[in-house]
Amino acid sequence: MSTISSKPAPMEQPWVLPSRGRVGMFSLIAAELAIFSIFVVAYLFYIGKSLTGPLPKDVLELPIFASVCLLSSSLTIHAAVSALRKGKVGAFSMWWFATMVLGLIFLGETAREWYHLIFEKGLTISTNLFGTTYYSLVGLHAFHVTVGLICISIAMILTLRGKVKQEHGERAEVFSLYWHFVDGVWIVVFTVVYVIGR
Amino acid sequence: MASETIALAAAHDVPQPIGTILHDWVTTVDHKKLGILYILYALIFLVIGGIEATIMRIQLIVPHNDFVSPQVFNRMFTMHGTTMIFFVAMPILFGFGNYLIPLMIGARDMAFPRLNAWSFWLTAFGGMLLYFSFIGGNGLYGAGTAPDVGWFAYAPLTATAFSLGHSTDFWTLGLLVSGFGSIGTAINILATIICLRCPGMTLGKMPLLVWLNLVMAAMVLLAISPLTAAQMMLSLDRFLGAHFFDTLAGGSAVMWMHFFWIFGHPEVYVLVIPAFAFASEIIPVFSRKPIFGYPVMVAATICIGFVGFSVWAHHMFTVGMNSYANSFFTITTMAIGVPTGIKIFNWIGTMWGGKIVFKTPMLFCIAFLFQFLIAGLTGIMLSAAPFDWQLGNSYFVVAHFHYVIVGGILFTLFGAFYYWFPKMSGRMYNETLGKLHFWLFLIGFHLTFDFMHVPGLLGMPRRIYTYEPGRGWDIWNLICTIGVFFQIAGTAVFVGNLLWSYFKGKAAGNDPWDAWTLEWSTSSPPVEYNFARIPIVKSRRPLWDIKHPEDPDWKYE
Numbered sequence: 001m002s003t004i005s006s007k008p009a010p011m012e013q014p015w016v017l018p019s020r021g022r023v024g025m026f027s028l029i030a031a032e033l034a035i036f037s038i039f040v041v042a043y044l045f046y047i048g049k050s051l052t053g054p055l056p057k058d059v060l061e062l063p064i065f066a067s068v069c070l071l072s073s074s075l076t077i078h079a080a081v082s083a084l085r086k087g088k089v090g091a092f093s094m095w096w097f098a099t100m101v102l103g104l105i106f107l108g109e110t111a112r113e114w115y116h117l118i119f120e121k122g123l124t125i126s127t128n129l130f131g132t133t134y135y136s137l138v139g140l141h142a143f144h145v146t147v148g149l150i151c152i153s154i155a156m157i158l159t160l161r162g163k164v165k166q167e168h169g170e171r172a173e174v175f176s177l178y179w180h181f182v183d184g185v186w187i188v189v190f191t192v193v194y195v196i197g198r
Numbered sequence: 199m200a201s202e203t204i205a206l207a208a209a210h211d212v213p214q215p216i217g218t219i220l221h222d223w224v225t226t227v228d229h230k231k232l233g234i235l236y237i238l239y240a241l242i243f244l245v246i247g248g249i250e251a252t253i254m255r256i257q258l259i260v261p262h263n264d265f266v267s268p269q270v271f272n273r274m275f276t277m278h279g280t281t282m283i284f285f286v287a288m289p290i291l292f293g294f295g296n297y298l299i300p301l302m303i304g305a306r307d308m309a310f311p312r313l314n315a316w317s318f319w320l321t322a323f324g325g326m327l328l329y330f331s332f333i334g335g336n337g338l339y340g341a342g343t344a345p346d347v348g349w350f351a352y353a354p355l356t357a358t359a360f361s362l363g364h365s366t367d368f369w370t371l372g373l374l375v376s377g378f379g380s381i382g383t384a385i386n387i388l389a390t391i392i393c394l395r396c397p398g399m400t401l402g403k404m405p406l407l408v409w410l411n412l413v414m415a416a417m418v419l420l421a422i423s424p425l426t427a428a429q430m431m432l433s434l435d436r437f438l439g440a441h442f443f444d445t446l447a448g449g450s451a452v453m454w455m456h457f458f459w460i461f462g463h464p465e466v467y468v469l470v471i472p473a474f475a476f477a478s479e480i481i482p483v484f485s486r487k488p489i490f491g492y493p494v495m496v497a498a499t500i501c502i503g504f505v506g507f508s509v510w511a512h513h514m515f516t517v518g519m520n521s522y523a524n525s526f527f528t529i530t531t532m533a534i535g536v537p538t539g540i541k542i543f544n545w546i547g548t549m550w551g552g553k554i555v556f557k558t559p560m561l562f563c564i565a566f567l568f569q570f571l572i573a574g575l576t577g578i579m580l581s582a583a584p585f586d587w588q589l590g591n592s593y594f595v596v597a598h599f600h601y602v603i604v605g606g607i608l609f610t611l612f613g614a615f616y617y618w619f620p621k622m623s624g625r626m627y628n629e630t631l632g633k634l635h636f637w638l639f640l641i642g643f644h645l646t647f648d649f650m651h652v653p654g655l656l657g658m659p660r661r662i663y664t665y666e667p668g669r670g671w672d673i674w675n676l677i678c679t680i681g682v683f684f685q686i687a688g689t690a691v692f693v694g695n696l697l698w699s700y701f702k703g704k705a706a707g708n709d710p711w712d713a714w715t716l717e718w719s720t721s722s723p724p725v726e727y728n729f730a731r732i733p734i735v736k737s738r739r740p741l742w743d744i745k746h747p748e749d750p751d752w753k754y755e
Contacts, residue, residue, distance in 0.1 A: 015397040020309040020389045027385040027419055034423030035430075038457060042431065042442060051448045126439030129448050136434055136442075 021174040029181045032144070036185055039140055040192055043133040047197050050128040056198045059121045066109035067190055070145070073102035074183045077176045085173075087166040093159045099179070100156055103149045110142050134193060141189050144182045151175055227311035228726055229296050232318050234622065236293025239322055241693075243285040246329075248689065250278040252682055255646075259679040261667040271663035272346035277328075279349025280369065283465065284376055285325040287607060291472040292321075292383050294614055295411045297622065299387060301717035301724060302405045304396025304733045309389035317382035324376025331368035345369035348661065350458050351432075353443035353451040358436055367436060374429040377422050384418035387411055396716075398735040403755075405715045405738065406489060409496050410475035413503045414468055420507065421464035428457035455517060459510040466602065467506040471499060473607040474541060476614040477563045481545050483617075483713045484560035485552030488739060488751070491544040498537035498544075505534045515583045516590035524583040531581035538574055542567060557711075558632030562613030565640055569605030573598065576651070591661075594654025600647050612639070612692065619696065620706030624722040627703060631695040635688045642684025649677045714739035 080095030114135075117123045125135040155172070158164050164172075223231060254274050257265045266274070296314065300307055308314045328345075335343045345365045347355040356366045391412045395404065404412075432454075434440040441447035443454045482489045489495065511519060511527045519527075545567055554560065576598040580586050589595060612635070619627050653671040665671055709718040719741055720728055737743055737751035 017393045017395060020393040023392045024310060024313075024385050024389040027388045027415075028381075030416075031381045031385070031419040031423045034420050035427040038424045038427035039431075042453065045450070045453060046448075049448045125434065126441070129441050132434070132440040132442055132449075136431065136440065140430075 025174045025177045039137045046129045050130045052128045066106045069102045070106040073099045081173045085169040100152045227315045229308045233293045233297030236289045240286045240290035247281040250274045255679040255682045258675050268663045273344040276345045287469045305394035317379040320379030321376045324372045328372030335365035353454040370429045370432045377426040380422045384415040387415035406478035407475040413499045414471045425461035459513045463510040464506045473610040476610040480559045480563050484555045485549045487552040490547035498540045501537040515586040559613040559617035561636045562609045566609040573601035592654040593658045596660045597650035620710045625703030626706045627699040635691040639688030642681045645681025646678045714742045
C-alpha cells in the first residue's frame, strides 16, 4: 500500500503546518462575522423606520460600565493565557477567574437593561422595528457571551480540580481568540446601537 | 507493509452481528465512513427529490391536467428545490470531500473527527425535520402539510398570516439545523487542508480537487452564515412576533430577498466548484496528461470565489432596483464568465493531444463540458437586466439553472461516482451498464432541459400548476416530460449498477485507472488509518513519481 513511504527522501527543512485549533477557530470566527454582519445590516437599515415608539433616544442609555468590564476582560484573559504558557497555574487561575467575573458583570448589566426596557419602558421584540432589531442584535451578542462564560466556567472548574497544566496553554489560547472576537463584536454593536442608532 | 495490511483486512472480514455493524456506523468518526454516510443519505434524498420533480412534470404533460391539486403542486416545487439543494447537492459534495480530502493530502483523518460526525448528524436531522412536515406540518389549524412557499420563501408568504400551521417552521428550522452542520463541515475541511497536509505537499503541490474544496469551504463559511442569520430572523418573526420581514410594521420584504440571495448565489458556486474539482481530477487521468494550466486553474477558482459574492442581486432584476444596482450586478455577472471560461479552456487544453480513454467517468465529464458551456451562455443572456425583465421567472430561467445543476453538477457527480466507486467499494462497476446509464441520462437530460427553454421564451411562467391549451406550450411540455422517463431509467440503471457491482463486481485493485494522486496508493477500500506510514510527496503527481522513477515530475515542476 504505502509504497511512497518505502523510500523517504530527506527533507531540507522541518515540515511545520499551522495548528488546527487556531485555523478552526479563525474559520468559526469568519462564519460568526458573516452572521453578525447580517444582523448589523438589518439594524442599520431599520434605524428610524419604526412606526411606533418607544424610540432609541427615549429609552437607551450608554452602557459604559458594562462595556469597560467586557473590554477589560480581553486583557485579563490575555494575562491568563500568557501565565499558563509560562506554567504559572496560580496566576492563570486568578486572571481566568477575573475574566469570568467581568463577563458575568457584563451579562448582569445586560439583564438589568433588558428588565428596565421590558418592564418600565414596555419595549419587547414585537413592539416595533427598534425592539425587533435591538433585542436580536444585542441578544445574539449576549448569547455568545453566555456560551463563552460556560466554556470559561468549565475550564475554571477543571483548574480548581488541578487538571489544567502548562500543556493546555494552546487550548486556552484558542478559546481566548473566541473571547477577543466577542469583545471586538461588542465594539461594533455598541457603535451601531448606542452611538449611530441613538 | 503489504503483509500488515493483508493481516488487518483479514481481521475485518470476520462476519459481525448486524447490531455491531450498525453501532459502528452510527458512532463512527472515521472520515471515510462519514463520507459514505453523507453520500448514501444524499442518494436517498435524490430519489425523493426526483419523485417530486416527476410529479410536477406529469402534472404539466398536457394542459388542464388534474394529476395533483394546485396545493400539492406548490408543495412539490418547494420540497423539490429545498431537497435538491440542501439535502442532495450539499451533502453529496461534502461526502466526496470528506472521503477524498484526507486521502489526497496524505492524512489519517479530518482535523476534527468528532465535529465531522456532529456535522453529518445535524445535516441528517435537518433533512428529517423538513420531511417531518408532511405529517407534522398541520399545526393547530389543520392548514397545509409540507412547506409551499417556494424554495426561496419570499416574504410575506412566510408570515404567520399567510402560512398557517407549522409547515414553514419545519422549513426554516430544517435549514437552520443543516446550516450549522454545513458550517461545521466547512471549518473541518479548511482546518484539514491547511493543517494536515503530508510532508512535501506545499499549497502548490496539492491536487486540484483539494484546492477547489478549500475555496468551496471558505465560500460555505461566508455564504451559509447569512442564510443562517436570515433563518434566525424568520424564526423570530414566526415564533416571537418580531417584524424583520413584516411590511405592516414597516419591515422590508425586499430585505429577505437580499439576505436569501446573498446566500443563494454564492451557493451555486459552492455546488459547482466541487463539480469542477471532479472534472479536474478525472479529465487528466483519462486524457493521460497532467492538468493544463494548474496555477491558472487555482487562480480562476479563487477569482470565482471572490466575484461570486458580488452577483447576488441578478436574481432580483425583476423586483426593481435602481439603474446603478442593475448595471453593477449585470457587469459582475458577466465578469464571472471569464474565470469560468478559463477553466473550460484548460480542460480542453488538457484533453488536447491526449490519449483519451472513453470510460464512463470521462464520458460524463465530456458531456459536462458541453452542457456547462451552454448553461454559462444562457447565464450571460440572463445577466443582461433588460433581457431578464423579459424572461425572469419564466421556464427559460428554470431551464438555465437546471442546465447548471443537472447538466453541470450532476453529470460530474455521476462521473465521480464511477471514478471513485472502485476505491470506496474495492470492486469495479459494470462498464456496459455505466455507458447505458450515460446515454439514457444524456438523452433524457437533453429532451427535458433543451426543450424547456422554448416555452420559457414563449412566455410560460415557472411555478404554474397548469396552463391553457393553444399557447404553443403543449408540445414542448410533452417532450420535457418524456425526457424525465429517460432520466428515471438512467438513474435506475445507475443504482442497479452500484448495487450489483458492490456485491458481484470484479475486484478493482488499488489503482484501476493508473492514476496519480495519493488515494490510489492505498488499498481499496482504504484501511481505517489510510496510510501505515505518512507519505512524503515531491510533486503534484506523487504516484507518477513512484511509477516512473526514471522520469519523475518533480524534475520539471
